[in-house]
Amino acid sequence: MIHSLVLTKNLRTFRKLSGVACVLVGLTTATMVMAQGKDEPIQPITPVKVTNAAKVALGKKLFFDPRLSKSGFISCNSCHNLSMGGSDNLPTSIGDRWQQGPINSPTVLNSSLNFVQFWDGRAKDLQEQAGGPIANPKEMASSHDLAVDVLNSIPQYREEFAKIYGNKKLDIALVTDAIAEFEKTLKTPNSRFDKWLKGDKKAITAQEKKGYALFKDSGCVACHNGEGVGASSFQKMGVIEPYKTQNPAMGRAEVTKEDADRFNFKVPTLRNVELTYPYFHDGAAKTLEDAVMVMGRLQLGQNYTAEETAQIVAFLKTLTGDQPKLILPILPPSQNNTPRPKPFE
Secondary structure, three states, X not given: OHHHHHHHHHHHHHHHHHOXXXXXXXXXXXXXXXXXXXXXXXXXXXXXXXXXXXXXXXXHHHHHOHHHOOOOOOOHHHHOEOOOOOEOOOOOOEXXXXXXXXXXXXXXXXXXXXXXEOOOOOEOOHHHHHHHHHHOOOOOOOOHHHHHHHHHOOHHHHHHHHHHHOOOOOOHHHHHHHHHHHHOOOOOOOOHHHHHHOOOOOOOOHHHHHHHHHHHHHOHHHOOOEOOOOOOOEEEOOOOOOOOOOOOOOEOHHHHOOHHHOOEEEOOOOOOHHHOOOEOOOOOEOOHHHHHHHHHHHHHOOOOOHHHHHHHHHHHHOOOOOOOXXXXXXXXXXXXXXXXXXXXX
16 A cells, blocks of 8 residues: 555656646646657657668577577567567467467567566666577577577578677677667657657547547556656556466566565566557456556556547557568578477477
């Protein structure tokens, strides 16, 4: 209860300080909806600036190469499918030998905007994150040494690494550095909402504007703000009411070992959220409508009507930006001495 009261007080303070509450100095909702640009709690996505095209191209190949997995079947793209919003649209991902993954796969799109990686924040950046699934027995089920041996056995890969990194020994740090460099390019600018923020008043509809006003007035922007519309803090799942789930993940507590961090998860980005169903760390919310109603009730004490839910969902769909336009890379062939995959062991 104390936690809830503190959060409520903080939300009120946030609204006053950021100017997002319609009650502030008597401004009406209609007036606040028309406020655009830098005064809004959400900012447009900045375009990607590629500084090393060769490294990005190498990282792209590695992202799509299933030989980094034990089975020779699972690649980074398997769980972060770039034709499906950078996720796999499953409650939890399918890993090695059809094992059920431990948690919902976050989108890789705009992941460079995340302040940490993974739901529990155990990786500080994209490079550190990229190494995790390769050696995870429930995911790609390989090892860092085996993955490096596979790449080292392929002349084209050795040549590419040498051109980019010089005489550095090919190791997992170089592999994950290249993957991370590619992932940094996976930003999705030019959403309709971004266009509205930049001054195009016709970019979103009246219903979508109402949804945004309600999104702000309810306090959603306390956690879902900035360029990523989230992904910048840890928050407890289930503030007003406990969140009930069969998923064993405990969130940040698994890293800190502190009981106070139980069910504290990295706030997910809402960019392209209409593409990244199902929702929550356990994938329990099948639709955006489900997610909005549950979050409103559990986090804010709001029981949204069907009309209000539809308005917020309409706003959330304006956050879908330009999807990465990619040509699938042609991967260099394995050699006679390349370690062979073991999909059934």
